[in-house]
Amino acid sequence: MALSIVDSCVNCWACYDVCPSNAIYQSSAHFKINPKKCTECEGDYAHPQCASICPIEETILDAAGEAINPLGSLTGIPPEKMKEAMDEIQAR
């Protein structure tokens, strides 16, 4: 079982610093998790550390491929509101 990082990662290094298993590595486009090393923090912490510090929503996925931090959960911006604003900006 392992978590994974997808391409919305902004390469902020935060997860890299807090992983107890040294499972996270820098890779060309963005940081990645080595599935062989990732323990999901079992035995070390109650919560997966990378997903507890990552500032970007929908960037770290659980073993089932679900976003641990879904849209709106970290910024507090309701997804509809975000979409509305982005549509408006793009229409300018």
Place this chain on the structure above:
Amino acid sequence: MQLNVLGQENGGEAAASSCASGSCGSDNDQMAALPEAIREKVKNHPCYSEEAHHYFARMHVAVAPACNIQCHYCNRKYDCSNESRPGVVSELLTPEEAVMKTKAVAANIPQMTVLGIAGPGDPLANPGRTFDTFRMLSEQAPDIKLCVSTNGLALPDAVEELAKHNIDHVTITINCVDPAVGAKIYPWIYWNNKRIYGEKAAKILIQQQQKGLEMLVEKGILVKVNSVMIPGVNDEHLKEVSRIVKEKGAFLHNVMPLISEAEHGTFYGIMGQRGPEPEELQDLQDACAGDMNMMRHCRQCRADAVGLLGEDRGEEFTLDKIAAMDIDYDSAMKTRAVVHAGIMEELEEKEEKRKRLAAVNVPASADIIPEDTRPVLMAVATSGGGLINQHFGHAEEFLIYEASPKGVRFISHRKVDQYCIGGDTCGEKESALAGSIRALKGCESVLCSKIGYEPWSLLEEAGIVPNGEHAMEPIEEAVMALYKEMIASGALAEKAPEAESISA
């Protein structure tokens, strides 16, 4: 897990980051209120001295990407929008690269006296990268002052280490002392291996900030506090913040405006939270000033800014360009010492001259301005050196001064879109010029070295009198001279008829 807020089991290493505070600000006359020891420390620091910032340069190195909190004015997908300006991706440096860059800049811009680490995340949430950089620099470039900005969450754990590297300036961004206010600014923090939300998070952050502030003051390390003014959220509250941090020994409190464009994608930007109007900001800065020096010239620098405040020469020092430079730091240090001594001498001469002039002026009865003469705001175009030495059309920003019977006081700087960048290549000259004129709202005159015919007439129409007569003169003296000219000519009569009786 039991939260141990005041102890710091386990907080430090894990700290991730928020956008760290910029490290600039100042004001000169209030410098006088500072104790001698502090004045000595900050007199050649461009961020803390209105005078010095015309002469000395600073730089930031971006070695600290991680953050341990989220602020509603920050979006990590871009750069931090408040304390490092948005829109441009920083070149993240390793500590070794940062040291190389710092030495290259110091050798090429000998006026550079201060190296700061301010992000792009929170420097103390990146203790390894931040402290490696400081350690190498204090060994290899001992003539450079070091400073650091932080959101404060990991600060108590870092104080020992900071003291070791002889870092004498720390900036803490403190936006509140009340968790209920904090919950409207910080959605979450990463603390003791958990993400914590809401008021609980804000309470921990506030406790860490206050504790860190106290510990630094105890160690004799200078502390500046930055606050972001968010209308309707913490504007009134910042007066209390100001009182508390000063009581605890912060030597400066710098209030900065919220930047919240929707396109930055921040919570405040998307949700339509507005930033303060210039007048609101100025009122709050005045209310918080007290007897303490405020930093009106603060430029809210990017985390990788290089050069004099208001300019960014980072482009000249990209990694590939640095690699091609051959830096002999020992000989550079000698040149730097000579340049610094020269500048200090010039500053001291200016100070002497100011005192002399003040002494001469007082008895000259014709010069006394009645106390009820109304104050006037004036804009100044300068490219540094404390002189009026910039062409109106080349000014990327104006310094705003207030002249009043009490003297001349620096208020702020205002950015403008350039309507002309040397040559007539720009198509939308007029509309951009209109933008500059809007930026000068409230000013009655603008002092510059030269100005074109076209902007001249547009400025006059807008009620702003352009003035090129004081080109190359020291700013404060020129502003006062023009104020007296205005009084003499009756220009202030409309709102203050009693000014008519004055002769300059």
